[in-house]
Amino acid sequence: MSADLSAIFYLISGVLFILALRGLSSPQTSRQGNFFGILGMTIAITVTFLSVGSFSSGLIYVLIFLLIGGLIGAFIAYKIPMTAMPELVAGFHSLVGLSAVFVAISAFLNPEAFNLGSPGSIKLASLIEMSIGAAVGAITFSGSIIAFLKLQGIMSGSPITFKGQHILNALLLISILVLTYLLCSTQSSNFFWILLAVSFLIGFLLIIPIGGADMPVVISMLNSYSGWAAAGIGFTLENTALIITGALVGSSGAILSYIMCKGMNRSFFNVILGGFGATEQSASTEGKEHRPVKSGNAEDAAFLMKNASSVIIVPGYGMAVAQAQHALREMVDTLKKNDIKVSYAIHPVAGRMPGHMNVLLAEANVPYDEVFELEEINNDFANADVAFVIGANDVTNPAAKNDPQSPIYGMPVLDVEKCKSVLFVKRSLSPGYAGIDNDLFYRENTLMLFADAKKMTEDITKNL
């Protein structure tokens, strides 16, 4: 196949990828969008096979490795529980990063295969593009591995900080630029290897200081990086499909990071510099007096809800941990049978990744037109009888509105306290991930339900 023809096909698959993202603007068109994505990928892979043309005996190995990867991927996709989506996505990002690194190394060792010149005299532009692709890929890889370990709980979710961390990171970033310059001027492979090593190190150092609650930002950010890595490789390979895709994914991840940061009222740099949970905890624990808390059991909660005419449910990460989404849906079904109006309120940063709660509710067969975003539903709390907060905490804290001293002041929160009564399912009174006490616990109209979210929800259903 001629180079011009294959370039046209790559362009087509790039356009199909744009349509794939476009489809996600509504759930009705989303499945069609995913189909466009698969079609675009199939075209890109087929065209690549045809354009290489002369098949060496390597073809069989290419197909074998493709099949192995495909089987593993399909197996994971069918087995993975929806609550583990953040880990899965972090893991997948690391794979994109690592394959970018492998492709870059391969192109560096065998530039003839990619039309980039010969070893020792690779074209300058290609060398720069290759370095960018390899460095960003390596950062994505090691960063995603750390994010994965933190989400899995293998590594502590609390921020790991040490003195001189920011200076070290800055120095390493500068050294990447210097190494790229040295690599381009000498063509020496040593600089290429050092560049890769430093990039792996940066990815690691960049993510360890970021706490568990900031994971939505981290995952979005790594999503963005994996896109830029792909774009870098796309420039090296002079491949339009890769360039378009890289730009799409890069900007998508950047927008998601922005939305997540806004949901927490924090600047991007503030999150990246990390150490949030660790520094604030000490400030909030002092001067904390023991205030009376009203606590109740499942019967009390069921009584309150049975006499309500509208209930708003506020899910959070705790619901995912307790796997309570199915039990919750059953409770809501019972409420609906009693002609009680039920809706769900989702805060942008609820859970560990963008849209985490929506997926879990969808898994439990909650119709998506009962699920509302913060801006859509916040005014309804004043008219609702009961707010049922399950596994959420900081996103309901009124301190964000009325306490300028609070570290979360200014963060958009759900106006849960405006409801006639608030039911708070929580395992203990401990503060949330931001380490801040929630004033809501001590309010007159709040009833605390101390229990595992799933068990409590099931018990309430029995009592309804």
Next chain:
Amino acid sequence: MEIDPFIFRLSIFILSIFIGYYVVWSVTPSLHTPLMSVTNAISSVIIVGAIIAGLAGNSDNVFTISNILGFLAISLASINIFGGFLVTQRMLQMYKKKKKDK
């Protein structure tokens, strides 16, 4: 004077960033998780480079380091492609409207 082809690629890149910007803002927030998994899948189009790397070189020796890295990258990227698209599909199947009979 002729324009360097790099400039054309750069133009495509910059324009695609803008397309991405507007398209992603129109994605409904409830589909942000599928958005992440599908962007994950499509960014694995990097497999194109991996295939070229895997097929490069002469037939006598298909196990140069460069080829082997290509093979490995093919596996990694195809985990992502299959895993990413299928898990997205699985998620999207779950987004349903309220049943009419209720």
